[in-house]
Amino acid sequence: MKWVSKDIEIYLTAKEYVDTAVIPLYSVSFGNEMKQSASNAEFITLLTNYLERQFTGRLMLVPPYTYLKSDQYEDIINGLKKWEENIDKEQFKHIFYITSEIDWKNFEDELKGSLIWLPSLPLEHLNESQRISMVESQVKQLQSLFTQKWHENL
Amino acid sequence: MSKHRVSRRQFLSYTLTGVGGFMAAGMLMPMVRFAIDPVLKAEAGGDFIATPLKIKDITTEPQRVDFTFEQKDAWYTSDVTNTAWVYKDEQDNIVALSPVCKHLGCTVGWASSEDHPDQFFCPCHFGRYTKDGTNVKGTPPLAPLDVYPIQEKDGLLYLGKAEPRTKEA
CATH class of the missing domain: 1.20.5 (Single alpha-helices involved in coiled-coils or other helix-helix interfaces)
Incomplete structure (x- = not known):
């Protein structure tokens, strides 16, 4: 489910089936790193959207948690923790963070959800069909990870 | 004069x-x-979209076909890729099923569950459909998979807009 009113309406009538929240993590930086920052975000957007399409009925794609890369790490993590607190634990038993920012790996233990780090692929040089197959192969691996997690908590 | x-x-x-x-x-x-x-008014969505699949390549085993078309969302135009499961049934009719689960809209796969190799399977809540798209009783989906109207042009398969089937399981 996407963060649009139509999907949320469906969600409200089928809450018991949607138990997974996916939060993309975007870092924003300006100056020299601007392009890299955009390319990362683009990759994560494509990936999470495709993932949402595969698992529409079970996961909620939350708007991305966006932060300035130049900010203090404590602040960034505290910000995300606040999101965690606000997400209804009863409803969303599984929380996944998806990012291509390696720094998050150091703080994985502090987060309640599972952190998935994927190296960003330079998609801008690929044509449409190559892009799709690239993202698809990545998502396929994620899918098995998700189903595995779901099975653990049955 | x-x-x-x-x-x-x-x-x-x-x-x-x-x-x-x-x-x-x-x-x-x-x-x-x-x-x-x-x-x-020209009928919206009535257009058939070309798929890369050749008619003669369609077998009795469902295969995945991706086809891309332009979609307008308010003023935002984007290319959308849709998928269909295409096969020939016993009467040699071509069947194109939508992969969107009728429960909550996940993408179903053919034979993606080891326990049910001849059914469509939804990984989200373990919904199942038989080969003709009929939902299996006792699993979450309440309706059969949508069906794409099909057309043949120059040996290629063209698909229209997926329509729900009224037949209940």
Whole structure:
């Protein structure tokens, strides 16, 4: 489910089936790193959207948690923790963070959800069909990870 | 010289009728068009979209076909890729099923569950459909998979807009 009113309406009538929240993590930086920052975000957007399409009925794609890369790490993590607190634990038993920012790996233990780090692929040089197959192969691996997690908590 | 001499009066009345007729038509046409507008409207979504799949390559085993078309979302245009499961049934009819689960919209896969190799399977809540798209009783989906209308052109498969089937399991 996407963060649009139509999907949320469906969600409200089928809450018991949607138990997974996916939060993309975007870092924003300006100056020299601007392009890299955009390319990362683009990759994560494509990936999470495709993932949402595969698992529409079970996961909620939350708007991305966006932060300035130049900010203090404590602040960034505290910000995300606040999101965690606000997400209804009863409803969303599984929380996944998806990012291509390696720094998050150091703080994985502090987060309640599972952190998935994927190296960003330079998609801008690929044509449409190559892009799709690239993202698809990545998502396929994620899918098995998700189903595995779901099975653990049955 | 013609025998019928056109009098000035006749000439004027012909001219006036002609011009008047044009003016009346000019006024009435938009009104009529306006009145029957729904009839004139081109049917949205009625277009068939080409897929890369050749008709002769379709087998009895469902195979995945991706096809891309342009979608308008308010002023935002984007290329959307949709998927269909295509196969030939026993009567040699081509069947194209939508992969969107009728439960909550996940993407179903053919034979993606080891326990049910000849069914469509939804990984989200373990919904299942038989090969013809009928939902298996006792699993979450309440309706059969949508069906794409199909067309053949130049040996390629063309798909229309997926339509729900009314038949219940």
